Amino acid sequence: xxxxxxxxxxxxxxxxxxxxxxxxxxxxxxxxxxxxxxxxxxxxxxxxxxxxxxxxxxxxxxxxxxxxxxxxxxxxxxxxxxxxxxxxxxxxxxxxxxxxxxxxxxxxxxxx
Amino acid sequence: xxxxxxxxxxxxxxxxxxxxxxxxxxxxxxxxxxxxxxxxxxxxxxxxxxxxxxxxxxxxxxxxxxxxxxxxxxxxxxxxxxxxxxxxxxxxxxxxxxxxxxxxxxxxxxxxxxx
Numbered sequence: 001x002x003x004x005x006x007x008x009x010x011x012x013x014x015x016x017x018x019x020x021x022x023x024x025x026x027x028x029x030x031x032x033x034x035x036x037x038x039x040x041x042x043x044x045x046x047x048x049x050x051x052x053x054x055x056x057x058x059x060x061x062x063x064x065x066x067x068x069x070x071x072x073x074x075x076x077x078x079x080x081x082x083x084x085x086x087x088x089x090x091x092x093x094x095x096x097x098x099x100x101x102x103x104x105x106x107x108x109x110x111x112x
Numbered sequence: 113x114x115x116x117x118x119x120x121x122x123x124x125x126x127x128x129x130x131x132x133x134x135x136x137x138x139x140x141x142x143x144x145x146x147x148x149x150x151x152x153x154x155x156x157x158x159x160x161x162x163x164x165x166x167x168x169x170x171x172x173x174x175x176x177x178x179x180x181x182x183x184x185x186x187x188x189x190x191x192x193x194x195x196x197x198x199x200x201x202x203x204x205x206x207x208x209x210x211x212x213x214x215x216x217x218x219x220x221x222x223x224x225x226x227x
Binding site (some may be wrong): 100 | 116215
């Protein structure tokens, strides 16, 4: 079956612009996670959804970052007023429970 | 807070050599422990896991044992192949209140296996 997909695979934007990153989880997976991976580092947790609700958003770095999952499937990570420090690979993962997570290929965001 | 520390890379080995990648953790509860692998150009994949003390996870010839007394989860393989070249991440799941399953990762260790 299809795995987790993320679009776009690459996004280049200018400082101050708004961006949206999309995640399509594996069908039927109720748990969805967003992580951010900076160069040479491990992924860092951003936010966790159980169904439609954000059950844990403690990893979001500031109020420029926001994520939604309105129908309990597709999720969108939104970043306002992007800064150069936001440049990273943004990873999405889904899970049928809260055990094994299945990761997407990531979106590489570059803020110029 | 909870954290994971991995040995720094890169690790360079010849084919058929023995591999150890060290991983230690700090956690207030009783986390589950994982090794994820990222092959060149691919996404993160779960390699193996262990959910309680003394459990051994194994897959594709790799093994790791959950050692509560030393807070470690070292990854080992008896004979590496060129195809094992990848970045390996040790991780723990937050097992605190809420049981979110969110993962805390180490910084990753790059393994390069030469023929």
